[in-house]
Amino acid sequence: MANQSQQQHYQKLQQILKELPWYVEEYIDYKRRKLSAASLLNYCHDFKIFFSWIISEQLFIGKVQDVPLELLEKMTVQQVESFLNALQYVHNNKETTVNRKLSALKSLFNYLQNLAETRDLEPYLNRNVMAKVEFNEIKDSMETIANKMEGKILLGDEYEKFKRFIAQDYGELYKQNKKLLNFYTLNKERDTAIVSLILGSGLRLSEIVNLDLDDIDFSKYSARVIRKGNKEQFVYFSKIAMDDLQEYIKIRENRYKVEKNNKALFVAASMGPKGKTRRLSARSIEKMIEKYASAFGKPSLSVHKLRHSFATRYHSEINDVPKLRRQLGHSSIQTTMIYTHIRNDDLKTAVDRMDMPKEDEDNE
Numbered sequence: 001m002a003n004q005s006q007q008q009h010y011q012k013l014q015q016i017l018k019e020l021p022w023y024v025e026e027y028i029d030y031k032r033r034k035l036s037a038a039s040l041l042n043y044c045h046d047f048k049i050f051f052s053w054i055i056s057e058q059l060f061i062g063k064v065q066d067v068p069l070e071l072l073e074k075m076t077v078q079q080v081e082s083f084l085n086a087l088q089y090v091h092n093n094k095e096t097t098v099n100r101k102l103s104a105l106k107s108l109f110n111y112l113q114n115l116a117e118t119r120d121l122e123p124y125l126n127r128n129v130m131a132k133v134e135f136n137e138i139k140d141s142m143e144t145i146a147n148k149m150e151g152k153i154l155l156g157d158e159y160e161k162f163k164r165f166i167a168q169d170y171g172e173l174y175k176q177n178k179k180l181l182n183f184y185t186l187n188k189e190r191d192t193a194i195v196s197l198i199l200g201s202g203l204r205l206s207e208i209v210n211l212d213l214d215d216i217d218f219s220k221y222s223a224r225v226i227r228k229g230n231k232e233q234f235v236y237f238s239k240i241a242m243d244d245l246q247e248y249i250k251i252r253e254n255r256y257k258v259e260k261n262n263k264a265l266f267v268a269a270s271m272g273p274k275g276k277t278r279r280l281s282a283r284s285i286e287k288m289i290e291k292y293a294s295a296f297g298k299p300s301l302s303v304h305k306l307r308h309s310f311a312t313r314y315h316s317e318i319n320d321v322p323k324l325r326r327q328l329g330h331s332s333i334q335t336t337m338i339y340t341h342i343r344n345d346d347l348k349t350a351v352d353r354m355d356m357p358k359e360d361e362d363n364e
Helices: 003-017 022-031 037-056 069-074 077-090 095-115 142-150 158-173 178-199 205-209 239-256 282-296 303-318 321-328 333-341 351-355 358-362
Strands: 222-227 231-236
Touching: 003 022, 003 037, 022 037, 022 095, 037 077, 037 095, 069 095, 077 095, 158 178, 158 282, 178 205, 178 239, 178 282, 178 303, 205 222, 205 282, 205 303, 231 321, 282 303, 303 321, 303 333, 321 333
Parallel strands: none
Antiparallel strands: 222 231
């Protein structure tokens, strides 16, 4: 599925590994079966920041890829804390981002101390400084996080209004602007299908981008996705989302002049006379949502906020946190629990139940 995207991540991963010490590549090889290439690439970006900091602080004189294991073993807690402070106060990383990067380093150091072995069956590291460093305490409670999120997602009748805005109202709003209107007319079925699918399933941006035609099961209203941790899962979506998706598929091949071997579900028109139709990129989808959100009068909306909107509506309608956790692909149920703190008066419809007649619900 989405082999091209996976290959691109793999190629980028191989390239960045050349810039990192040999033991990092060994760690990444150990993790390959457990994590996707995209996740491993994010780990490597975090490692590169850490090792570049070591060079900039002159803890080691030389190249990043030559930083020896002995230096890691002798690092002090104060030095690591200095690195974390640089992330937060120099690079303006949020506390959650600092925690994520620290988590990546803890995982690497744990591998070097407890899993990797020399030929003499000795650990690579006898001392693990990262085990002594604590994560930032996130001050906001779940309720506070939920309250902050509440004004930035779709609630109540905004859910239907935003979908209708993309399907038709945007064109009316900009009918005097020929350039905007032409671009909107070209892509409105596709854009409506993307937003409807996110609002009807809670899929992540990367999961939407990587969908192929063959991943959609039209009889079961489900999509096959590769979730975090490189896990395959079939995710259900609503009948409304399916209807919008089928409207897009009707025009996909002819309007975008899609070649037979292009299996990407969501595509972008070719650029130039010799250009080829290509898979719609993550950034293109982000910009598309930003455009509609601003015109709709809710500029804080993003792809991720649409996912939050789905989750909030799902919880208010079904009130089953374990099912919601699976639907969203969360590894921790604590992440899913945020949605139990969002006050939502919208009790109309969510996923397939949103579309069911009352008598069908009673027969379940």
